[in-house]
Amino acid sequence: MANQNFPAIYLPHGGGPWHVMQHSPPDDYAKLREWLEGIPARLPSKPKAILMVSAHWEEPEFTLLETPEPKLRYDYFGFPKATYELNYPAPLSSHLNSRIKQCFAEAQQKLAGEFSRDYDHGVFVPLMVMFPEADIPIAQLSLKSGLDPTEHIRIGKLLAQLRREEVLIIGSGLSYHNLRLFGPQARRPSAEFDEWLTNTLCNQTDEPRNQALTNWKSAPSATICHPREEHLTPLNVIVGSANEAKGIKTYSGKLYEATISGFEFA
16 A cells, blocks of 8 residues: 555535535535545545645645644634534544655745644535544645745645555645626636636646646636635645646536536546
């Protein structure tokens, strides 16, 4: 197993605590739930640890979560009371944190620590669906303010070696994220951007793909789909960690009529 790469995954984490809500119609989220639940069966084995990069955490420098016993950060608003009482007691992985620090040190890359933050919903919502037992240790790495694609791809590259150590690297975001433009008006721009994103991730590798992602704003309907790119940026870490592996679009669905996708790199 030491010589076999675990996949790196870019997934849509949906809207708020969708996984414990009733939806009408239910089809969109039912399909997303089914896909997330199926991910563990596609892995080579149960991960020793999970590295999460969430759209919902940015810092001036790349920052590692070091809270001794993280709880949940209910960073959503206006939902039923029960959604603020959720629990996901997965432990922080001190071993993976040490390995991440080592990777950053070897690359002479600055890394900060955060000792009081909890898991945001970009972390705990998809993991509650994928690994409901909460028995896999977690490490969480922030995005860096400015959201420069090249920087995040480079960070992915220096973390790629962790995939040979039974670590599952997950970028948690949304391939379409314009909260002011859902419904019928989202159909065309989301489909156009998704076609470009799929071609870029699945038909290109390494530097051509990295260059395309660096210039993502020139893609069709790009800034309509992402007025701000924090939900796209975790993908850059995933692509960096993929090296020459082509992406596979393993999820394609709708969210309030917008096209959204999930990609895996093996």
